Amino acid sequence: MVEDPVTSIDPRTGELARFAGALAGAAGAWAVDELTAGAIVAADETTEQAGLTPRERLYRELIRLNRRRALAAPPKREDDAPLRRAEDFARRVERLPLEDKEALLLVALARFSYEEAARALDIAPRMFAERVMRARARLDCGQPVAPPRRPNYLRLVK
Numbered sequence: 001m002v003e004d005p006v007t008s009i010d011p012r013t014g015e016l017a018r019f020a021g022a023l024a025g026a027a028g029a030w031a032v033d034e035l036t037a038g039a040i041v042a043a044d045e046t047t048e049q050a051g052l053t054p055r056e057r058l059y060r061e062l063i064r065l066n067r068r069r070a071l072a073a074p075p076k077r078e079d080d081a082p083l084r085r086a087e088d089f090a091r092r093v094e095r096l097p098l099e100d101k102e103a104l105l106l107v108a109l110a111r112f113s114y115e116e117a118a119r120a121l122d123i124a125p126r127m128f129a130e131r132v133m134r135a136r137a138r139l140d141c142g143q144p145v146a147p148p149r150r151p152n153y154l155r156l157v158k
Contacts, residue, residue, distance in 0.1 A: 013040070015110065016062060022105050023066045025094040031069065038065045056120040059110060063102050063121065070098055089139075096135050103131035104139075 013036060020035040039062035046057060093101060106117040118128035 016040070016058065019059070019105060019110050020062055020066070022093070022109055023063070023102065024069070027069070035062055035065050035069070038062075052119055053116070056112075056116055059106065059112070059117075060120045060122065066102075067098065092139055096138060100131050100135035100138070103128055104135035107132055 016039060017032055017036045020039070021032045024031040024035060039058055042061040042065070043054065043058040046061070052060070093104070096104065102121065103117065106112045106120065107114065110117075112120065114125055114128055114132070118125040121128060
């Protein structure tokens with residue numbers, strides 16, 4: 001059996017590449033390879049960060065690199081009409097806002113606990129849980145979740 005040259009270099013690569021592929025979406029294999037390699041190099045070069053395990057540092061670097069890539073070339077989006085339930089699940093995940101998508105994929109794909117994922121994203125666990133709930137709600141109903149509206153009886157007074 002021939003060993004995969006990428007995973008033989010670093011055993012973390014397979015899991016990380018799968019996560020990078022889900023984050024990068026339609027960007028292609030080149031973007032996945034670039035994100036994976038960049039995250040491994042950056043995580044290995046960074047000094048110990050307070051309270052982070054090496055795995056959390058690795059995913060934090062991957063997310064940081066993906067954000068930089070996404071901001072440099074924002075993806076073309078179709079109109080924001082509600083998605084039909086019959087659409088492919090991967091397409092709905094790809095259309096999630098970046099922060100919600102990162103949170104959902106850390107839990108679902110990388111199998112992080114909420115606490116580990118919150119530390120990897122450098123946010124409060126409560127905020128992380130809200131992002132996951134928003135992402136799941138958007139996937140369940142297939143349409144964007146509107147922010148909560150203020151009741152009519154509450155008005156701003158200047």
